[in-house]
Structure formats: structure tokens, C-alpha cells
Amino acid sequence: MALQPIAALVRAIYKRARLGDTLCIAIAVLLVAASSQAQTFRVIHEFTGPDGEIPTGRLSIDAGGHLYGSTYAGGAYNLGTAFRMSPQGSNWTFDRILQFDPESEGNDPQAGLVIGPGGVLYGTTDNAPSVYTLQPPFTAPRSVLQPWSVNFIYDGFPFLTYPAGDLIFDSFGNIYGVTSTGGNGGCFLDRGCGAVYELSPSQGGWIKTTLYEFQGGADGEYPAGVNLDRSGKLIGTALNGGSSDVGVIFELTPSSNGWSESVIYNFSCSDDPGCMPQAGLTPDGNGNFYGSTTEEVGYSGSIFELSPANGGWTVTTLARIPQQYLLGPDAPVTLDSAGNIYGTIAGSTSTHGAVFKLTHSSGGWSFTSLHDFTGGSDGATPLSTVAIGANGKLYGTASQYGSPGGCECGTVWEITP
Numbered sequence: 001m002a003l004q005p006i007a008a009l010v011r012a013i014y015k016r017a018r019l020g021d022t023l024c025i026a027i028a029v030l031l032v033a034a035s036s037q038a039q040t041f042r043v044i045h046e047f048t049g050p051d052g053e054i055p056t057g058r059l060s061i062d063a064g065g066h067l068y069g070s071t072y073a074g075g076a077y078n079l080g081t082a083f084r085m086s087p088q089g090s091n092w093t094f095d096r097i098l099q100f101d102p103e104s105e106g107n108d109p110q111a112g113l114v115i116g117p118g119g120v121l122y123g124t125t126d127n128a129p130s131v132y133t134l135q136p137p138f139t140a141p142r143s144v145l146q147p148w149s150v151n152f153i154y155d156g157f158p159f160l161t162y163p164a165g166d167l168i169f170d171s172f173g174n175i176y177g178v179t180s181t182g183g184n185g186g187c188f189l190d191r192g193c194g195a196v197y198e199l200s201p202s203q204g205g206w207i208k209t210t211l212y213e214f215q216g217g218a219d220g221e222y223p224a225g226v227n228l229d230r231s232g233k234l235i236g237t238a239l240n241g242g243s244s245d246v247g248v249i250f251e252l253t254p255s256s257n258g259w260s261e262s263v264i265y266n267f268s269c270s271d272d273p274g275c276m277p278q279a280g281l282t283p284d285g286n287g288n289f290y291g292s293t294t295e296e297v298g299y300s301g302s303i304f305e306l307s308p309a310n311g312g313w314t315v316t317t318l319a320r321i322p323q324q325y326l327l328g329p330d331a332p333v334t335l336d337s338a339g340n341i342y343g344t345i346a347g348s349t350s351t352h353g354a355v356f357k358l359t360h361s362s363g364g365w366s367f368t369s370l371h372d373f374t375g376g377s378d379g380a381t382p383l384s385t386v387a388i389g390a391n392g393k394l395y396g397t398a399s400q401y402g403s404p405g406g407c408e409c410g411t412v413w414e415i416t417p
């Protein structure tokens with residue numbers, strides 16, 4: 001394929017639509033609907049533009065119950081923002097902690113924020129691609145609008161290279177991530193098929209090492225993210241490539257000569273668990289990983305488990321996504337302490353997306369829609385992960401809409417089980 005990866009393309013369309021581009025019509029065509037309304041849903045923040053617009057990617061929650069995320073657009077320069085939400089009894093306060101501007105070393109964040117070692121926030125940007133950190137001001141802020149301290153720890157990605165997925169960290173302080181394009185492969189206008197990279201701390205700075213560059217073919221194309229397994233290998237998904245050109249699960253193995261890539265699973269649209277994994281994998285702490293596909297014959301993709309077995313890996317389909325949905329999850333799924341699985345779907349045939357839950361029982365796994373978005377005051381097109389608070393409540397974002405007549409820039413929502 002020589003097309004820009006789906007997530008980056010859709011978000012680019014969203015941004016142009018907000019700027020008055022008639023491509024907003026194309027977005028409406030792409031939306032599909034979920035099945036059942038939950039009565040425990042409420043909006044806890046509605047974006048207005050200056051505070052942000054089009055929230056996407058990971059929504060993170062810390063031990064104190066604070067929520068952290070970013071928006072792809074909005075702010076004074078329409079280049080994106082980062083935000084924090086703090087619980088105040090049954091209510092929430094919202095702080096814009098960063099506003100990207102034309103002088104920033106990067107802007108237009110799409111992957112959200114990850115809480116790294118020491119509670120530092122880490123994120124990536126699409127435009128002038130970079131990796132950055134966020135920390136609170138060292139002095140008490142004079143107002144809630146005082147920005148946090150931002151540090152662009154790496155901004156040397158080539159033009160048209162898109163950092164993707166969540167950043168991860170090892171016990172030595174190294175950071176791992178992927179770019180969905182870039183590298184020396186021939187994909188995406190000959191701008192590369194994606195790469196896996198490492199950032200290592202060194203003398204107060206960071207050194208970037210490219211661990212693997214996808215060639216576009218059997219090894220995979222357009223990686224969505226990586227995670228570390230128990231042996232120190234990197235495990236990830238790629239949207240395309242492989243034996244059927246519809247995605248792979250790959251692993252990178254370290255050695256004294258560098259890292260070597262091997263495909264451990266080739267997806268097929270006609271077989272379980274479907275094909276074209278848009279999102280990365282989620283570990284469960286027991287050596288297993290959970291992921292999703294966005295397409296399957298007769299279904300809209302599946303949720304699957306990747307488990308170690310006899311020195312290799314086994315892929316098991318847990319549940320299929322009902323056919324009325326257009327595509328499977330855009331963001332990684334989330335696990336709770338009981339082993340239930342949560343995620344979001346961008347859209348479906350009659351409404352504007354859904355939050356879902358997979359529940360395990362002796363009879364297998366069951367799929368339930370916890371909330372169907374209406375494209376009204378609740379928002380539409382959720383592209384975020386689901387964050388789970390210590391109180392068991394679920395949190396996430398919808399990338400579009402809100403109260404009619406307002407900015408319709410997206411919402412932050414809460415679901416009480």
C-alpha cells in the first residue's frame with residue numbers, strides 16, 4: 001500500500017474539516033453505530049476550542065485519580081493542547097497544561113499521553129514529529145492556565161514520519177516506540193514502511209537508535225506499537241504487510257549484533273481473528289497480550305489474545321465485533337483487575353461510536369456496548385483508550401461533537417459501572 005496509515009489520515013481529515021474543509025462530509029460517511037445505551041454515562045468536560053479540539057489517543061490516569069490527555073488540534077494556534085482533569089468530589093476541574101504553538105519543536109499530538117517513570121508525562125507529535133515530556137511547574141502556578149514545563153527530548157524524525165502508538169519504558173530508563181511511516185522501505189510515497197526505535201538517556205540528553213526498519217512486504221508495514229515481553233523481546237502489530245498484506249504480529253529479538261525481526265502471526269480477513277490491526281497490544285502481567293483487528297468477513301474485526309506456548313505464540317479469538325460496526329478499535333484495549341476487557345469503536349451504522357466491554361464466563365466471552373454515542377451533547381467518534389479509576393469508573397474521550405451550537409470539539413466522558 002502507498003497510502004498514509006488510516007489513523008493519521010482520518011485525523012488529518014478531521015482537522016481540515018474543523019478549518020472549514022468540505023471533507024467533513026467524508027467523515028459522516030465513515031461513521032457506524034453501536035447497540036445499547038448505558039444509563040451511567042455522563043460528560044465531565046466539553047472542549048470549546050481554546051482548551052483543545054479532537055482529543056485522541058491514550059487517556060492516562062494516575063494514583064490520585066487525575067486524567068491526562070492531549071488534543072490533536074485546538075488552542076490559540078489550532079496546533080493541539082495537553083490537559084489534566086482533577087476530581088473534586090463528584091465534579092471535575094480542567095487545566096490546559098500545554099498549548100502547542102508555531103515555535104514548538106513539534107505539534108499536532110495524536111497518540112495521547114503516557115505516565116512514565118517518576119510520574120513524568122510522555123507524548124509524541126505528528127507535525128514536526130517529536131517526543132516530548134511534561135512536568136508541573138517548579139513554582140506554584142499563578143493561574144490554571146500557566147503551562148507545565150515541556151521538554152522536546154527528540155525532534156530528529158524525518159519529514160512525513162509519523163510516531164504512532166504508546167511509548168513504553170524498560171527498567172533501565174530506555175524508551176521504545178514506533179513510527180507508522182519512515183525508514184528505508186518503499187511504502188507511503190516512498191517515505192518508508194515504518195520503524196521501531198529506542199531512546200536511551202545519555203549525559204543529560206537522549207540518543208535515538210533505530211532498531212528495525214520495515215521493508216514493506218512479508219515483514220509488515222505501518223507498525224501500530226510495541227511492548228516488551230518477559231524475555232526482553234519487543235512484540236507489536238503492523239497494519240499491513242505479511243503473507244496476505246493485511247497485517248502481522250511481529251517480534252524483535254535483541255542480540256550482540258542488534259535486533260532481528262520475525263513475524264509470529266499473519267492475519268487474514270477471511271479467518272479469525274480478522275485482519276488489519278489498527279491498535280497496538282496490551283499486556284496482562286502474566287505474559288499474555290490482547291489486541292484487536294478492524295476487519296473480518298461477516299464481522300467488524302475481533303478482540304484476540306496472544307499467549308506464549310511451547311516456545312512460540314498462540315492467537316485465540318475472544319469475541320467478534322458485531323457486523324453493524326464499521327471497524328474495530330482505533331486504540332489499544334484496557335484490562336481491569338477481574339480480567340474484563342474495555343475499548344472504544346469510532347463509529348457504526350446508525351450512531352456515532354461506542355464504548356464496549358468483553359466479559360468472561362464459563363461459556364466464553366460476551367460483547368456488550370456500554371454506551372452508544374449520539375453525535376449530540378455526549379460527543380461522537382471515540383478514538384481513545386479507556387482509563388479505569390480506583391473507584392472502578394471508566395473514562396475516555398470522544399473526538400467530535402458536544403452540546404449543539406457549541407464548538408463541537410469533543411468531550412471527556414465517565415461511565416459508572
